[in-house]
Amino acid sequence: MKITLGGLAAGVGFGAGTSLINALSSPYGELGMPLVGTVWGKAAKVLSLLMDAGWSWAALAVVVGWLAGTWARGALVGALTLFAATGAYYVTDAFVWGAGTDMVWWWVVGLPLGLGLGVVGAAIRRPGVIGFLAALTVPVGAAAQMVVLPPRPHFTVTPAIILAEVIVWTAAALGAGWAAYRFWVASRATEAA
Template identity: 40%
Template sequence: MKRPRKITAGLAVGAGVGVAASVANAAAAPSGLLAGMVAEAGRPLLQVASAAAVVADAGWVWAGAAVAAGWLVGTRAAGAAAGVLALVAATAAYYGMDSLLYRVPLGALWRELRLGWAPMVFFGVVLGTVGSRIGRPGLAGLLAGLMVPVGAAVEAALLPRYPDGSDAGAALEWVRLLIWAAAGLASYVVLVAAAVFRWRRKPGRPKLPPDSCI
């Protein structure tokens, strides 16, 4: 995949995170375009929507978009730029969807939006650079690969059981377990990949026959 396409893919990841977060929050909100439909569907769906809203607002989800964008492009400079662009796309998509779902002019959200540009650039550069190191040999590549899954597991552990103002209830406990399971699996894959990569680079490793399958 050529670099412009990789950057576009990173933008799509960021925009997807922003749209998903906005929809999840709107579904759990007491008012708005989706509130009535969720309320009519019953309390179980409201709990699921509320749990999804808590997760969608988690830092690791947004950080993961920037890390993924950096990983897609694969170099430090391009990764830093891709990380920033992914967070810009996520933020723009989030507020754009909010404008539609709450029927509020986008200009009315500008005050809230303009306060986030500086941290967005800073974290985009850092996280995109980290993402560009994923798959690289050595400790840096290993730590980069573990950053998002470990962050997700830690943040899930710190989530309150019953967040104030949320109807998530027991659904959040199931979501927490799913996050831990996914984070554990992702960490396992990263560790195995790092071990295999190190083994393949080890001097004096016996060569396999040409017809062997790895």
């Protein structure tokens, strides 16, 4: 029950936070206009590029699935977290921008993805190849998104875009390195036993 409520709270916080950061990073909205050219506006742009990416939403479901512990709880909490994040994102968007919503469509997409990603998160706890592959899911997903759909909302490459890309590539490399190290240590322990 605690992990379910925690997942819902994490989802609401992440979804609302992502929408708010997007509004703060945009020079076209009431919230973002005063921040144009300031360090806060630039920081909001980097955060927006990081948070409003598919891999970061996937990482949210994987993390809560990992915290849930079992595959069944991981699936449930992963789906509920993405459901809550999507609802909070679009409610905040409607409040901040007066924007329309694709919420129902993203709920339909997010439900099976949340179930699967929650299971992946719970599988990280498993030793061996299954845990190793599960631990690689977010780093490989982030790297794949950087290749296929990098965070470049326009043709001009800005320092914020470069910084966001460096952060993602660094985090993906560190995450993959952690997964490989963990797998290597577990393999050595199994061989020694």
